[in-house]
Structure formats: structure tokens, C-alpha cells
Amino acid sequence: MSAPIRVVLVDDQALFRAGIRMVIDSQPDLVVVGEAGDGAEALRVVRATRPDVVLMDIRMPVMDGLAATAELLQDASFGDSPPRIVMLTTFDLDEAAARAIRQGASGFLLKDADPEFLLAAIRTVHAGSAVIAAAATRELFAQFPQSAAAPVPxxxxxxxxxxxxxxxxxxxxxxxxxxxxxxxxxxxxxxxxxxxxxxxxxxxxxxxxxxxxxxxxxx
CATH class of the missing domain: 1.10.10.10 (Winged helix-like DNA-binding domain superfamily/Winged helix DNA-binding domain)
Incomplete structure (x- = not known):
């Protein structure tokens, strides 16, 4: 049997983290290896535990999820295998989530998503496809004004x-x-x-x- 998918939870609400931990730890192929209540703590926990997937809240004290995501995805210590980061948001069409995806996040989830969808999202993102967010990402980006298009590489x-x-x-x-x-x-x-x-x-x-x-x- 392959090793379980290692997950870190980042959210400033301890009760919310406890609920998500219960859902994740109920699965034989998933395990929560760390938690953090703000972005700065998330950097320390993620670097120490080296998870496969990070569920990252956007709005937090001390350091928000956008700043933490940008720093983690630029951290050379992860080499070619940085953790997959999924943003957690309360808003369906969240410009902050769009910014995080531009930075390299693998998608976003609403905080009130069904447990089954949350679990499927973790597994899908870990597999590398991130299909869960492709259509939603397009809809998200379409809601916000786009700056002038960059030259096509x-x-x-x-x-x-x-x-x-x-x-x-x-x-x-x-x-x-x-x-x-x-x-x-x-x-x-x-x-x-x-x-x-x-x-x-x-x-x-x-x-x-x-x-x-x-x-x-x-x-």
C-alpha cells in the first residue's frame, strides 16, 4: 500500500481546522501532518513537515494566505516538488483566489464544500491533474478585469x-x-x-x- 497523502491545514479558526482534520484523518490514504493559524506559522510548519498538499486559507492575521503561498512556491528547498496548495475561500468569485492561482496555487475550494468534494479535491490535486478547478478557474478569471495581454511566448x-x-x-x-x-x-x-x-x-x-x-x- 502506498504512503498516505500528507496534508497541512492552514486557517485561523481552530474549530474549522478540527473539523477538517476529522474528515481527512477518517480516510486511510490521507493524514494531517500539521496545522497553522496564520501564514507565518504555515511557512514554519510546511517547511518542517514537507506535506504533499496544503489547504491554505486566504484571509488570516500576521501573514495572509497569498503571501504564504507565494513564498512557499518560490522556496528553492522544495526543488522541483513544492507542495500542491489549494486555497480555501468563503467567496465563490474571489479575486484573491485568482491572484493565488496566478502565483501557482493548484486551485481553490469553498469552505462550505461537501466533505466528499474536499477529499476528492485533495486526491486529485495530489495526482497532479487539478482538474477540479479548471472550469471554476476560468469562470473565476472571467469575472475580473484583465490587464493587457502579455506577449505569447x-x-x-x-x-x-x-x-x-x-x-x-x-x-x-x-x-x-x-x-x-x-x-x-x-x-x-x-x-x-x-x-x-x-x-x-x-x-x-x-x-x-x-x-x-x-x-x-x-x-
Whole structure:
């Protein structure tokens, strides 16, 4: 049996953390390895415990979740494997969550999400796909004014015509199954295309693909 997914909880409400810990620790493949009540404490706990996934509240005293997320994702001590960070927010369309995703967070969850959805989100983000937030991320970004589009990187020109088609559909938040049905492809083929696109564009997951599309005027 593989090692359980290691999770750190970061929220300034101890009662909320206790509830989430109970949900997570009830699962044989998940374990909470640390908690923090603010962003500064989160930096210490995450660096000490080296979790796979961090559930990070956005609004906290001392240091907020945005600052903590930015610092963790830029921490060279994690090498090529920084923890996956999922932002916790009370608001469905939260500009702070959009900023965190731009910084490299793997998505966001509402604090009142169903326990089953929370658990699925942790597992999905840990697997590296972050599919849970692709469509939601697109909707989130569409709600806020975008600054002038940045120049499209030269790497985008390395995509084949088919990969550009898949890119456009993924940027709209379509799942592999939806893309496969639309393009008359197998899900395995779509998955291969997505993997190649992410590699060519040096993107970590589908959430980052959505961000890339918005920032470069390709959405």
C-alpha cells in the first residue's frame, strides 16, 4: 500500500481546522501532518513537515494566505516538488483566489464544500491533474478585469495544430471526457495531448493552462 497523502491545514479558526482534520484523518490514504493559524506559522510548519498538499486559507492575521503561498512556491528547498496548495475561500468569485492561482496555487475550494468534494479535491490535486478547478478557474478569471495581454511566448508556436485545438478546449475548462467526445478522440489520446502541451509550455497542470490562456489573450 502506498504512503498516505500528507496534508497541512492552514486557517485561523481552530474549530474549522478540527473539523477538517476529522474528515481527512477518517480516510486511510490521507493524514494531517500539521496545522497553522496564520501564514507565518504555515511557512514554519510546511517547511518542517514537507506535506504533499496544503489547504491554505486566504484571509488570516500576521501573514495572509497569498503571501504564504507565494513564498512557499518560490522556496528553492522544495526543488522541483513544492507542495500542491489549494486555497480555501468563503467567496465563490474571489479575486484573491485568482491572484493565488496566478502565483501557482493548484486551485481553490469553498469552505462550505461537501466533505466528499474536499477529499476528492485533495486526491486529485495530489495526482497532479487539478482538474477540479479548471472550469471554476476560468469562470473565476472571467469575472475580473484583465490587464493587457502579455506577449505569447515562443513556446506556444511549438504546439501542433491539433494540440492548439486541445489547448483551446482545455482553456475553456472542458474535461478530458468532454474534449474526447467533442473531437472524436479517446480519453487516453486527449490525456497524451494535454501532457505534451503542458510539457511544451512548461506548465504544471490544467489550472496553470487556464491561467496561461487568460494572461496571454488566448482564452
Amino acid at each position: 515562443a513556446s506556444f508556436a511549438t504546439l501542433t495544430d491539433r494540440e492548439r485545438e486541445i489547448f483551446a478546449l482545455a482553456a475553456r475548462g472542458l474535461s478530458n471526457a468532454e474534449i474526447a467526445a467533442r473531437e472524436f478522440l479517446s480519453e487516453a489520446t486527449v490525456k497524451t495531448h494535454i501532457s505534451r502541451i503542458l510539457t511544451k509550455l512548461a506548465l504544471r497542470d490544467r489550472v496553470q493552462l487556464v491561467v496561461f490562456a487568460f494572461e496571454h489573450g488566448l482564452a
